[in-house]
Amino acid sequence: MVNQSSLRGAGQMIELRQLSKQYGNIQAVTGLDLKINRGEIFGLLGPNGAGKTTTIRMLTMLTRPSSGTALINGYEINRDFSKIKKEIGVVPQHMNLDEELTARENLELHGRLHKMPRFQRQQRIQELLAYVELADRAHDLAGKFSGGMKRRLMIARALMHYPSVLFLDEPTAGLDPQTRRKIWDLIRRMNSEGMTVLLTTHYIEEAEVLCHRVGIMDRGRLIALGTPAELKKRAGEVVVEAFSRSGTEYRFFANREQALEYAGSHTENVVIREANLEDVYVELTGRKVGD
Numbered sequence: 440m441v442n443q444s445s446l447r448g449a450g451q452m453i454e455l456r457q458l459s460k461q462y463g464n465i466q467a468v469t470g471l472d473l474k475i476n477r478g479e480i481f482g483l484l485g486p487n488g489a490g491k492t493t494t495i496r497m498l499t500m501l502t503r504p505s506s507g508t509a510l511i512n513g514y515e516i517n518r519d520f521s522k523i524k525k526e527i528g529v530v531p532q533h534m535n536l537d538e539e540l541t542a543r544e545n546l547e548l549h550g551r552l553h554k555m556p557r558f559q560r561q562q563r564i565q566e567l568l569a570y571v572e573l574a575d576r577a578h579d580l581a582g583k584f585s586g587g588m589k590r591r592l593m594i595a596r597a598l599m600h601y602p603s604v605l606f607l608d609e610p611t612a613g614l615d616p617q618t619r620r621k622i623w624d625l626i627r628r629m630n631s632e633g634m635t636v637l638l639t640t641h642y643i644e645e646a647e648v649l650c651h652r653v654g655i656m657d658r659g660r661l662i663a664l665g666t667p668a669e670l671k672k673r674a675g676e677v678v679v680e681a682f683s684r685s686g687t688e689y690r691f692f693a694n695r696e697q698a699l700e701y702a703g704s705h706t707e708n709v710v711i712r713e714a715n716l717e718d719v720y721v722e723l724t725g726r727k728v729g730d
């Protein structure tokens with residue numbers, strides 16, 4: 440028998456086609472066209488209200504698009520509902536563990552909902568609790584966990600049924616730097632084992648170190664797309680920061696020589712440094728992250 444998933448092997452894992460969502464007169468997402476490759480870690484960036492969560496909610500079939508559609512591993516959202524449910528794991532922006540259940544029971548419940556056989560469930564729970572370093576807390580209530588532990592448990596839960604795509608909506612929001620790096624390692628490890636990952640973040644350095652490509656959203660639209668290096672090149676690789684009473688002015692240059700020349704003509708305090716993805720982001724969205 441031919442394996443369906445191997446037939447679906449090549450090309451894109453996720454394809455958005457003019458995906459749009461309107462809430463009353465709020466246009467949350469407008470005509471998104473985007474292809475995400477198999478095995479890619481893709482990051483969606485954008486200010487509050489840009490439409491990132493709405494996009495993920497449509498792709499994971501928690502809300503229906505107003506128009507347009509999307510394919511996941513070749514299956515169309517809301518049409519091939521149960522096939523897509525098997526393909527995807529979801530870690531939502533807000534904590535939604537069952538706090539009255541233990542870590543183990545949270546995973547058990549998810550396994551049952553996915554109709555995993557008992558033996559497979561037991562094995563997978565063991566494996567995943569070890570994977571997210573919560574094996575010694577298996578029997579503690581999820582409600583008693585710290586933010587980082589809850590987040591790791593949510594990731595384990597999303598992985599229970601062996602999905603091929605993982606959606607992570609702000610996986611490291613509010614976590615300390617060590618815990619954040621642990622989650623990065625977890626994401627990298629899953630990805631090296633073949634998982635396609637779509638995540639959103641407000642931490643630009645997170646996108647820069649973790650994502651193969653990023654898309655920047657603003658007011659429901661995709662306004663930039665590329666690898667972090669491509670996006671930086673587009674804005675200019677060297678930045679001159681000139682401080683003055685009226686605020687800091689940022690100017691982008693293709694190389695250090697041009698930057699030095701400009702800086703030399705300036706009387707204020709200036710700093711010359713390499714551009715980072717945050718500079719590009721601010722330049723494109725015209726606002727600081729989170730504004």
Ligand SMILES: Nc1ncnc2c1ncn2[C@@H]1O[C@H](COP(=O)(O)OP(=O)(O)OP(=O)(O)O)[C@@H](O)[C@H]1O
Pocket residue numbers: 462465466467485486487488489490491492493494532
């Ligand atoms: N259920 C809803 N009902 C009405 N409006 C909604 C709903 N969900 C989202 N919106 C609106 O859609 C827009 C996009 O919201 P969304 O949550 O997708 O943004 P986001 O990019 O995830 O923002 P954040 O970075 O703050 O998480 C906002 O204007 C928001 O108010």
Ligand SMILES: [Mg+2]
Pocket residue numbers: 491492493532608
């Ligand atoms: Mg959001």
